Amino acid sequence: MTETRVHFYQVGSFAVGNRLLSDADRTVQASRERTNSLDSGHRACQGCGEALGARYALDAAMRATGGRLVAVNATGCLEVFSTPFPETSWRIAWLHSLFGNAPAVATGVAAALRAKGRDDVRVVGQAGDGGTVDIGFGALSGMFERNDDVLFICYDNEGYMNTGVQRSAATPPTARTATSEAVGVDPGNVFGQGKDLPRIAMAHDIPYVATATVADLHDLERKVERAMTFHGARYLHVLVPCPLGWGAASADTVRLARLAAESGFFPVFEAEHGVVTGVRRIRRRVGVEEYLRPQRRFAHLFSGPGRPDLVARLQALADANVERYGLAPQEE
Amino acid sequence: MLQQLEGSRAVAETVARCRPEVVCAYPISPQTHIIEAIGAMVKDGRLAPCEFINVESEYAAMSVSIGASAAGARTYTATASQGLLFMIEAVYNAAGLGLPVVMTLANRAIGAPINIWNDHSDAMAVRDAGWIQLFAETNQEAADLHVQAFRLAETLSVPVMVCMDGFILTHAVEAVDLIDQAVVDSFLPPYEPRQVLDPDDPVSIGAMVGPEAFEEVRYLAHLRQLDALELIPEVAEEFAALTGRVSGGLLHPYRLEDADTVIVAMGSVLGTIKDAVDARRGAGERVGVLGVTAFRPFPVAAVADALAGARRVIVVEKAFSLGMGGVLATDVATASPASGHDLATVVAGLGGRPITRRDVEGILERSAQGTLPRLSFLNLDDDVVARERARMAASRRSGPFAENVLRDLATGGAHR
Numbered sequence: 001m002t003e004t005r006v007h008f009y010q011v012g013s014f015a016v017g018n019r020l021l022s023d024a025d026r027t028v029q030a031s032r033e034r035t036n037s038l039d040s041g042h043r044a045c046q047g048c049g050e051a052l053g054a055r056y057a058l059d060a061a062m063r064a065t066g067g068r069l070v071a072v073n074a075t076g077c078l079e080v081f082s083t084p085f086p087e088t089s090w091r092i093a094w095l096h097s098l099f100g101n102a103p104a105v106a107t108g109v110a111a112a113l114r115a116k117g118r119d120d121v122r123v124v125g126q127a128g129d130g131g132t133v134d135i136g137f138g139a140l141s142g143m144f145e146r147n148d149d150v151l152f153i154c155y156d157n158e159g160y161m162n163t164g165v166q167r168s169a170a171t172p173p174t175a176r177t178a179t180s181e182a183v184g185v186d187p188g189n190v191f192g193q194g195k196d197l198p199r200i201a202m203a204h205d206i207p208y209v210a211t212a213t214v215a216d217l218h219d220l221e222r223k224v225e226r227a228m229t230f231h232g233a234r235y236l237h238v239l240v241p242c243p244l245g246w247g248a249a250s251a252d253t254v255r256l257a258r259l260a261a262e263s264g265f266f267p268v269f270e271a272e273h274g275v276v277t278g279v280r281r282i283r284r285r286v287g288v289e290e291y292l293r294p295q296r297r298f299a300h301l302f303s304g305p306g307r308p309d310l311v312a313r314l315q316a317l318a319d320a321n322v323e324r325y326g327l328a329p330q331e332e
Numbered sequence: 333m334l335q336q337l338e339g340s341r342a343v344a345e346t347v348a349r350c351r352p353e354v355v356c357a358y359p360i361s362p363q364t365h366i367i368e369a370i371g372a373m374v375k376d377g378r379l380a381p382c383e384f385i386n387v388e389s390e391y392a393a394m395s396v397s398i399g400a401s402a403a404g405a406r407t408y409t410a411t412a413s414q415g416l417l418f419m420i421e422a423v424y425n426a427a428g429l430g431l432p433v434v435m436t437l438a439n440r441a442i443g444a445p446i447n448i449w450n451d452h453s454d455a456m457a458v459r460d461a462g463w464i465q466l467f468a469e470t471n472q473e474a475a476d477l478h479v480q481a482f483r484l485a486e487t488l489s490v491p492v493m494v495c496m497d498g499f500i501l502t503h504a505v506e507a508v509d510l511i512d513q514a515v516v517d518s519f520l521p522p523y524e525p526r527q528v529l530d531p532d533d534p535v536s537i538g539a540m541v542g543p544e545a546f547e548e549v550r551y552l553a554h555l556r557q558l559d560a561l562e563l564i565p566e567v568a569e570e571f572a573a574l575t576g577r578v579s580g581g582l583l584h585p586y587r588l589e590d591a592d593t594v595i596v597a598m599g600s601v602l603g604t605i606k607d608a609v610d611a612r613r614g615a616g617e618r619v620g621v622l623g624v625t626a627f628r629p630f631p632v633a634a635v636a637d638a639l640a641g642a643r644r645v646i647v648v649e650k651a652f653s654l655g656m657g658g659v660l661a662t663d664v665a666t667a668s669p670a671s672g673h674d675l676a677t678v679v680a681g682l683g684g685r686p687i688t689r690r691d692v693e694g695i696l697e698r699s700a701q702g703t704l705p706r707l708s709f710l711n712l713d714d715d716v717v718a719r720e721r722a723r724m725a726a727s728r729r730s731g732p733f734a735e736n737v738l739r740d741l742a743t744g745g746a747h748r
């Protein structure tokens with residue numbers, strides 16, 4: 001039999017048009033049955049990666065559960081911009097309690113459903129990086145350790161955006177935030193030890209851990225659906241660029257997310273029961289500089305003589321990711 | 333049937349009969365025996381369908397309770413002292429969201445200095461959180477209050493805290509008549525939530541509320557507390573009709589008729605105070621006691637009524653506001669008629685210091701002689717205090733004062 005190589009339309013993104021896919025592989029967003037869980041009219045900034053990620057993730061979760069879903073939200077941009085009452089963008093059952101307790105509240109919802117014999121209804125907890133990596137960390141670890149039946153999604157925009165762009169433990173080194181200003185000998189955020197939550201989640205041996213970005217929304221949807229095939233604690237860490245906090249153009253959200261992955265700065269992978277089962281390999285490797293330059297939060301690395309020493313250290317972080325997860329592009 | 337039971341066991345057995353669906357707690361003395369007992373009952377299947385969740389902190393315990401209650405489950409937790417403070421943000425949140433969680437507070441002092449014994453500082457620290465706070469006088473009442481608490485909470489969509497003195501009640505074994513399951517079932521209908529997380533009827537709960545509505549929302553919560561002032565006595569009466577027991581209600585007046593001196597207090601110390609009052613009555617003095625069962629909502633009108641005939645009111649309380657004075661006393665003063673009586677506050681029993689019948693009689697004597705100050709601290713060791721003040725004056729680096737006081741006591745004042 002002769003083999004025909006299919007040439008996909010190249011749009012610089014490696015995206016494949018939905019029409020070329022089988023029905024089962026098409027995106028949830030492309031379906032007219034999507035729920036619009038986070039509906040239009042919310043007050044997010046133009047180009048908000050968090051709004052984009054949440055919409056895709058929750059619609060995918062709704063499809064995976066047949067609409068039997070309850071969402072618990074931490075305080076943060078997503079919570080504030082989605083519920084400017086009397087309007088709400090949520091078309092799903094949704095509860096916001098506090099900034100640091102969303103994992104535990106989600107546990108409570110799951111426990112109540114179990115007690116009531118409602119095993120058809122599933123629970124999603126969601127928070128920003130602050131609500132996940134910092135203030136909600138203890139509650140999240142507790143939820144993991146107990147293996148409660150909750151999918152927790154972190155929308156990581158690498159800072160406390162809702163309160164005006166302050167540093168979180170997920171803010172990358174050198175990034176300027178309102179509490180890590182680009183002044184002094186070591187401008188921007190310090191080089192700490194990092195707080196790699198996906199790996200910390202994996203250390204709990206929970207059934208499923210994955211990272212994703214809003215550059216590959218189909219991958220995000222697939223991971224949500226995969227997560228929903230498991231019971232127990234699951235964790236999804238989604239990189240969601242924030243035009244306001246990052247000092248980037250609204251139109252660049254998806255491009256920046258892609259560059260974060262293609263530079264190796266944000267590794268995209270998934271793991272089951274503590275073991276990495278898949279990585280999204282880099283297609284066309286770029287240096288971190290290409291990712292950093294369009295963002296004003298890194299402007300001090302490139303103005304005047306610049307800080308090539310710091311850029312080199314950031315590159316080393318990306319290289320370490322590529323090494324750790326085997327992200328290097330596949331030889332053609 | 334009366335049984336000899338530890339207070340914690342009586343509470344656990346009673347909560348079990350209330351058929352909770354989610355119980356979530358974090359251990360802290362003196363609450364531990366309650367949740368241990370309930371945990372065991374859930375684990376052996378006796379309470380099915382009920383989930384018992386072991387969490388990593390009190391903050392999580394109250395947060396799990398919030399999620400469970402918002403999903404429509406009858407939800408119970410218990411804590412004390414540091415644990416209550418650790419969960420305080422969620423304590424306010426549960427009330428703000430109108431979730432009828434029931435919590436036992438095994439009253440205990442708050443550190444530093446760390447102290448595991450009983451006083452009421454913990455309850456006072458959350459008095460403005462929007463919870464109904466009921467104080468039990470005996471283990472029987474502590475047990476009974478939990479049945480009433482679920483009924484009140486779920487009727488009003490307001491969380492209820494049953495306060496019982498740590499150790500003094502939680503760890504004391506005394507005769508308790510456990511309520512029959514059938515009685516609880518007739519008294520406590522299944523929980524029908526006002527708001528619930530339901531995929532079939534999705535609502536958003538917990539939105540930001542700005543200045544355009546915040547005051548109204550808070551006022552509505554206040555009105556629910558005022559509704560509770562009506563409902564608490566009704567529920568207590570209905571409970572009495574079913575069980576023959578007088579538990580709960582707003583106040584426990586004792587020998588108030590014709591009393592010109594009234595001691596106001598809360599919790600287990602009321603027993604001691606009643607004994608002292610009986611003794612003084614025997615000596616012909618016109619003294620009485622007003623036990624406050626409902627601290628929040630505070631029954632202003634009922635207290636005013638009860639104290640209308642008194643010339644002297646003495647509030648004996650196991651907590652105080654540093655730099656100010658009594659907490660309960662401030663509320664009692666608010667309820668007192670303008671023409672007024674003399675009001676004295678005696679801060680007593682802090683950190684578990686005993687309050688004896690002789691102490692109470694001493695208070696009454698001083699009051700009668702007109703030598704009871706407006707604010708005093710029962711059995712305060714003035715010498716120890718003076719010596720530490722002297723050390724502080726003598727040296728800038730006088731060191732940690734709690735440790736100095738302990739060393740001072742151990743050395744009989746020889747410590748410099």
Ligand SMILES: Cc1ncc(C[n+]2csc(CCOP(=O)(O)OP(=O)(O)O)c2C)c(N)n1
Pocket residue numbers: 050075076077078099100127128129130131132157159160161162163168
């Ligand atoms: C206990 C508490 N501390 C601080 C805050 C203030 N606060 C609200 S949202 C927020 C930052 C949220 O950051 P993140 O979780 O990353 O979400 P983002 O807004 O960036 O999406 C902070 C600090 C709060 N609401 N509660």
Ligand code: SF4
Pocket residue numbers: 043044045046047048049050051077081157161162241242243244245
């Ligand atoms: S500040 Fe950032 S995260 Fe918040 S709404 Fe704007 S773009 Fe989105």
Ligand SMILES: [Mg+2]
Pocket residue numbers: 128129130155156157158159160161
């Ligand atoms: Mg953030």
